[in-house]
Amino acid sequence: DGRVEGGMIPKVQSCIGALEGGVGRAHIIDGRRRHSIILELCTHAGIGTELAHE
Numbered sequence: 220d221g222r223v224e225g226g227m228i229p230k231v232q233s234c235i236g237a238l239e240g241g242v243g244r245a246h247i248i249d250g251r252r253r254h255s256i257i258l259e260l261c262t263h264a265g266i267g268t269e270l271a272h273e
Contacts, residue, residue, distance in 0.1 A: 234270045244271040 223231050227247070234245035248255045248267035258266045 231270070238270060238272055244269055246270075 230247050234247065237245045246259055246265075246267050246269050248259045250256075252258075252266065255266060259269075
């Protein structure tokens with residue numbers, strides 16, 4: 220529903236800071252899940268949340 224709550228707030232704030240600093244895209248993924256970075260970056264569906272400039 221587009222809301223950011225609880226523990227996601229600092230994660231999203233960090234992503235926004237990275238985007239404002241010139242990064243093209245930022246991803247939030249669950250590092251506890253095995254191979255999560257590969258699944259996020261190398262699959263069409265991904266498993267996390269991607270933030271990017273429009």
